[in-house]
Amino acid sequence: MLNITPNIIVKASQLRKVYGKEKTVAVDDVSFEVNRGEVFGLIGPDGAGKTSIFRMLTTLLLPDGGSAMVDGNDIVIDYKKIRSNVGYMPGKFSLYQDLSIEENINFFATVFGTTLEENYEIIKEIYVQIEPFKKRRAGKLSGGMKQKLALCCALIHKPKILFLDEPTTGVDPVSRKEFWDMLKRLKDQDITIVVSTPYMDEANLCDRIALIQKGKILSIDTPNAIVAAYPDALMEIKADNLYYLLRDLNAYEYTLSCFTFGEFLHLALKQNNVNSKLELNTYLTSKGHQNIIINPVTPTVEDCFIKLLHD
Amino acid sequence: MRTLKFLLQKEFRQIFRDKTIIAIILVMPTIQLLILPLAANYEIKNINLSITDHDRSAYSSQLISKITASGYFKLTGYNDSFKESLENIESEKADLTLEIPANFERNLIREEEQKVFLAVNAINGVKANLGGAYLSTIIRNYNQDLRMELIPQTKINPLPVIQTTNSNWYNTLLNYNLFMVPGILAILVTMIAGFLSALNIVKEKEMGTIEQINVTPIKKIHFILGKLIPFWIMGIIVFSIGLTLSRVIYGIVPLGSIPLLYGFIAIYLLAVLGFGLLISTYCDTQQQAMFIAFFFVMIFVLMGGLFTSIDSMPEWAKTVSRFNPMRYLIEVMRMVILKGSNFKDIRFHFLIIAIFAVVLNAWALWNYRKTS
Numbered sequence: 244m245l246n247i248t249p250n251i252i253v254k255a256s257q258l259r260k261v262y263g264k265e266k267t268v269a270v271d272d273v274s275f276e277v278n279r280g281e282v283f284g285l286i287g288p289d290g291a292g293k294t295s296i297f298r299m300l301t302t303l304l305l306p307d308g309g310s311a312m313v314d315g316n317d318i319v320i321d322y323k324k325i326r327s328n329v330g331y332m333p334g335k336f337s338l339y340q341d342l343s344i345e346e347n348i349n350f351f352a353t354v355f356g357t358t359l360e361e362n363y364e365i366i367k368e369i370y371v372q373i374e375p376f377k378k379r380r381a382g383k384l385s386g387g388m389k390q391k392l393a394l395c396c397a398l399i400h401k402p403k404i405l406f407l408d409e410p411t412t413g414v415d416p417v418s419r420k421e422f423w424d425m426l427k428r429l430k431d432q433d434i435t436i437v438v439s440t441p442y443m444d445e446a447n448l449c450d451r452i453a454l455i456q457k458g459k460i461l462s463i464d465t466p467n468a469i470v471a472a473y474p475d476a477l478m479e480i481k482a483d484n485l486y487y488l489l490r491d492l493n494a495y496e497y498t499l500s501c502f503t504f505g506e507f508l509h510l511a512l513k514q515n516n517v518n519s520k521l522e523l524n525t526y527l528t529s530k531g532h533q534n535i536i537i538n539p540v541t542p543t544v545e546d547c548f549i550k551l552l553h554d
Numbered sequence: 555m556r557t558l559k560f561l562l563q564k565e566f567r568q569i570f571r572d573k574t575i576i577a578i579i580l581v582m583p584t585i586q587l588l589i590l591p592l593a594a595n596y597e598i599k600n601i602n603l604s605i606t607d608h609d610r611s612a613y614s615s616q617l618i619s620k621i622t623a624s625g626y627f628k629l630t631g632y633n634d635s636f637k638e639s640l641e642n643i644e645s646e647k648a649d650l651t652l653e654i655p656a657n658f659e660r661n662l663i664r665e666e667e668q669k670v671f672l673a674v675n676a677i678n679g680v681k682a683n684l685g686g687a688y689l690s691t692i693i694r695n696y697n698q699d700l701r702m703e704l705i706p707q708t709k710i711n712p713l714p715v716i717q718t719t720n721s722n723w724y725n726t727l728l729n730y731n732l733f734m735v736p737g738i739l740a741i742l743v744t745m746i747a748g749f750l751s752a753l754n755i756v757k758e759k760e761m762g763t764i765e766q767i768n769v770t771p772i773k774k775i776h777f778i779l780g781k782l783i784p785f786w787i788m789g790i791i792v793f794s795i796g797l798t799l800s801r802v803i804y805g806i807v808p809l810g811s812i813p814l815l816y817g818f819i820a821i822y823l824l825a826v827l828g829f830g831l832l833i834s835t836y837c838d839t840q841q842q843a844m845f846i847a848f849f850f851v852m853i854f855v856l857m858g859g860l861f862t863s864i865d866s867m868p869e870w871a872k873t874v875s876r877f878n879p880m881r882y883l884i885e886v887m888r889m890v891i892l893k894g895s896n897f898k899d900i901r902f903h904f905l906i907i908a909i910f911a912v913v914l915n916a917w918a919l920w921n922y923r924k925t926s
Contacts, residue, residue, distance in 0.1 A: 301769050323771060331769040337762030341571050342564070353560040354770045396766070 252314055252404055252435050253277035253300065259308030260295045260458075269295040271458035272309065277404075277437055277451075282430055284449030285439040286544065292458040293439040294334060297408045300437070301331045314403050327355065330397035334409040336389045340382030344373055344392055347381055348399055355400030365432060366395045369425055387418040394425065398434075405429065407438040411445065423448045443545035454548050461551040466544055473542040473550060475499055476515030478523070479507035482532040491530045495523070500553055509546060557772055561780030565754075569784060575750070579788060583742050583796045588803065591734040601685040604631030604639040604648035611659035613700075620696050621652075626688050636671075643675050650674050650685050663704070724892045731804045736887035737860040739796040744854065744880050747789035747823050749847050751830035755781055756843040759834075774922065782827045789823040790816070809894030818886050818900065821907050825879050828914030835921040854880040879910045 253276065260270040270292045277283040285293045298304035300313055302322035310317060316324045338347045348370075352359050363370070373391050376384065381392060390410065397405060407426075411419045423445065426436055438449065446452045447466045454461040454469070462469055482488045485508065492501040492510055497519075499511040512519055520537050527535050542550075569575055603621065607614050622629050631642040631651075639651040653671035655661075662668040672689060676682040758764040767777060797815075800806040808815060830847070837843040856862075857871065858880040864872060875881050882903045889895040897904075 303765060303768055326769055327771045329769065331766070333762060333765050335762045337766045339564070339568065339763055340761065341568050346564075346567065350560065350564050351766075351770070354557060354767075354772055356556070356771075 250279050251276045252279045253283075253311070253437065255296070255300070255309070255311040257309030258296065258299060258306050258311055260292070260299060260304065261307045268458050270299070270306075273455075273458070273460055274309075275453050275460060275463055277435060280430065280433055280435055281450040282426060282436045282438065282448070284446055284452040285437070285455055286441075286443060286446045286449075286452050286548070287439075287455035288441055290457075291455045293455060294408055295458075296455075297331070297406050297437075297439060301329055301406050302326060303331075327400070328403050330400070330402035330405040332393050332397040332405070332407045332410060334412060336381075336393060338381050338389075338393060338396055341380060343378050343380050344384070345377040347392060348395055351396045352399045357400055359399065362399055362401050365401055365429075366398050368428060369398075370395050386414060387421075390414060390418070390422065398429070402434065404435045404437065407436065409439055409441065411440060411442065419445075443543065443548060446544040452544070454544075454551060456548075456552060462547070469544060469547050470542055473547050475511040475513075475550070476519065477540050477542050477546060478510045478512070478520070479504065479536075479538050479540045480510055480523075480527075481507050481534075481536040482527065483534050484532070487530075488527070488532060491527065491532070495526060497522075500549065502549060504545070507540075509540070511546075511550070558776050558779055561772070561776060562783060565780055565784045569788075579746060579792060580795070582746070583739075583792050584799060586738060586742060587735065587796055587799045590738050591731045591804065598681055598684045598688075599626055601627050601650060601681060601688070602630040602648045603627040603685075603689075604633065604642040604651045605629065606633050606636045606639045606651065606653040608634070608656040609654050609658035613659040613662060614654045617654070617693070617696050621689065621692050624688070624692055626685075640673070643673070646675075648675070649678070649681055650689060652689065662700070666704075732806060732892060733888070734860075735800045735804055735806055736891045737858075737884045739793065739800065740858075740880060740883040740887050741851075741855055741860065742796055743789050743793050743819065743823070744826050744883070745851055746792050747785050747826045748830045748833075748851065749844075750788065751781060751785040751827050752833040752837070752843045752847050753840050754785070755831065755834035756837050756840050759837075760839050774919075778831065778919070778922065782824075782831065785827055785830070786820075786823050789826070790819065793819050806891060808891040810890035810896065814897055814900075815887070815890050818883070818890075818904065818907070821904065821911055822879065822883050824911040825907055825914055828911055828918055829879070831918035832914055832921065835918055854878050857881070858884050860884055879907060882907050 255276075256274050258270055258273045259268070261268050273292070273296060285296065287293055295304065299306050299318060300311055302318055302325050305319060310319070312318070313325045314328050316322075316328075318325060339350070342350065348359055348366075352362070369391050373384075373388050373395070376388065381389065384392065394407075394410075397407075411422055414422065419442075426438070426448075430436060440446075449466065451463065451465050452469065453463040462472075464472070480488065480492070485503070489501060489503065489508055492498055492508060497513045499513050501508055501510045503509075510523075512523075520539070523537060524535060605618055605621075607618070618629070618632075621627050627650075630647050631639060633639050633642070636651070636653050639648065639653070642648040643651055651673045653673070655669065655671075658668055658670075670693065672686060674682045674686045758767070793816075797808075797812075829850075833843055833846050833850075837846060853874075857864075857867075857875045857878050859875065864875050864881065867875065886895075886900050886903050889900055893899075
């Protein structure tokens, strides 16, 4: 049995999932803990195994190895108890398209043995935004409204933990921001949130994050700690021709890694001293680059992720 | 129980919202029962006949008028040479050709025997078979008439003759509607219940809604009952519509007990729904489910004794048809509606269908798992 301290609501130990005849390892002995009341982010690219982890924790998928506890219940033995205590919002919109907003919410409320009125307080803030359209069928809603409806349905039974699988994928930047604001307010209602996302910029909005790649967790910590642990000096560089700039920087003898980051290139150097910037400038000028801008920059989660991938 | 109530509420709401499904449920039986029994008729009329008459005598024209008067044949060619008649067959103007030899009348009287030649286009097997048979019967009758005319009437037959007379029981007039309508109704009920239930469950998988259901405390049995009960009711409704229509349109009044029919249909629907459920557990998309269901329904229909009699099938096919639930429904429908059979007569059908229902549902339940 796993030891659960009261503060830990999700504990995964050596979770493993293997698919198909080719024995593709989707989740490779993943262990992590989620504290009660925090927003925990699984950050990683598509195919990293995020959805498989979510499906195992929400009892939709049996693990091939390891174990996990959700709110003190084993995901295999006590799956029934887990189902009444968690809310799950899959990455793909999966409510009844031919039922209206109201009917969907009422259906999921009754399934959990509750009513919209009873738990209205929890979803109120989200629900009021879609309430004017409550007679409209879910299939005819816009992407943002569908997402709000899905969140309402996942929350209607007042779950202790909310699992959100890539909730912001395919959502416009404004709605994304709105969505994270909603999550913050849910956190204030003592709902633990486990969220996955491929967007590195959303990592900073989580209390703690796990960087995941190819079924393995690379690092778990608060976003700040992960960024603080970044060991190398990082510079952002820009010149007239970014393509040749990238090529020349990759050929530079002190380059550790270099990749595009918006309109700049992010460059990590093997060694850093006072003269680094000057030496780099001389090197680039000798390669014929013009309008060179070089600034030291504080690393982001994305830089850390790329750093971890390279190690 | 409460959960089941809400699941049913949701199912019915979705079914009634889908106008196409409602149309299918109401219109399909009506149209099929209106059209199919009229079209799926074994009785063949309008057989095109081309005659080569080398004799052109009173007897030959008597025979020809007898043939055309039967109503089954349409004289499309009257030629002098067999070659021309054969051309008629080749150009598909005729299905059959009858050659009457020269001196037909003379030889018939003098030698008391004459041969006619019958050639049949066998591309359409049924038409060829029946056409040939009809024509032979007409010629035989004509022959008998001739004998009556030519042989002087005696009190005692010179030779012992066995005369056969027949009477058709249960379907006195050999009315094909009486035979086909109950069978077609059986297909309809099977298709609606089997297809719709399979597609409906697979749809939940395809849309991903089953994921959302699976993370709720809904029990597996409730979810399945929530799916099966609506289509069970739907099947009963379709059956009632069909029974009413066959009474109104074709005047078919079941001789046996109607509650007995409903009792059988109730159990039969359980078997078909179990079958639909089973298909859905093996499929991930509606397309797959559709094709698999279609594959089996084709076999059920063709090996169910509706169009071809099971008794005339080869031994292996008879064995296969024993695993065809539709076969039992078609038999029961005909037995109860036409013959007025009672429960005792169809008790084995009840037993077999009940076994089907138990096995199919148990298999489906075993294969349907909430966690994979």
